[in-house]
Amino acid sequence: MTEQQFISAEEFREFARKVLVQVGLSRDDVVDVVEPLVYASLRGIDTHGVRNFKSYYVDTLVDGSIDPQATIDVEFETPMSARANGRNGPGLVAAAWGMRLAMEKASASGAGMVSIRNSNHLGAAGYFAYLAVEDDMIGVSMSGHLYGDGTARGMAPVFSLQPMFGTNPFAVAIPCQKQPPYVLDMSTSVVPVNRVEFARDRGESIPIGWCLDSEGNPTADPAAAQIYLPLGGARDTGGHKGFGLAMIVETMTALLSAGWAEEDGSYAQDKIAHFLGAFRIDLFRDP
Known part of the structure; x- marks a missing residue:
């Protein structure tokens, strides 16, 4: 195992920004990639923090798996909702963009919801839900992937040994006035x-x-x-609950964003999809 080295968060930010600019990301997008990784590592979520910087993000930008120049397109929009195409750009960038748009709509209309298809891994879902807390809103973020023909590694539905889903995480962040916000961030697999x-x-x-x-x-x-295994584990220990939650995440992300495509009579989802929501708390308070 490689010997650990400790650096400050600011040192990592400076290093990561330089690397990401070199591989083709715009300076605005660089911030949206770096900050979720720092957020996760500083909270002890090492599985979704800076350890993923090279393998999940830099390498995929370099080899062309992810498009560093992708421009997110809004395909449908109302005052409270939007459906967008991430154009195979970084999932971190798409999710941050989506939450900002959801918050903008919530500021004007009370609630804002954005679904995004054709995206990639978004890191710690809790980061994006947490963004809404800073504006005294409840934030929701989800990320889903369904493999229509199965996949080599993933979550299998109950009664099946064929992996069909990603781990389909979701997060909810709730402001708590003077106390730290309540943030639930979890996969729907164990x-x-x-x-x-x-x-x-x-x-x-x-x-x-x-x-x-x-x-x-x-x-x-x-x-x-x-x-x-889905959250709950095997069939006789409640695995249907995790599978059910994974289906809800899939509905909110891929179905609402038109991420599912019918091919040869079966449904396939080429890339990851996201859902971002923001809700103003003052809608439920006396003036």
């Missing part, structure tokens, strides 16, 4: 993929009950983990 990768990179085993191998057997080897 654990996110990043947690298993984190254990693998550190040479650690994982608890039985997180994942199954390709044959459907419980595994403690992160390298063998292929099937991620």
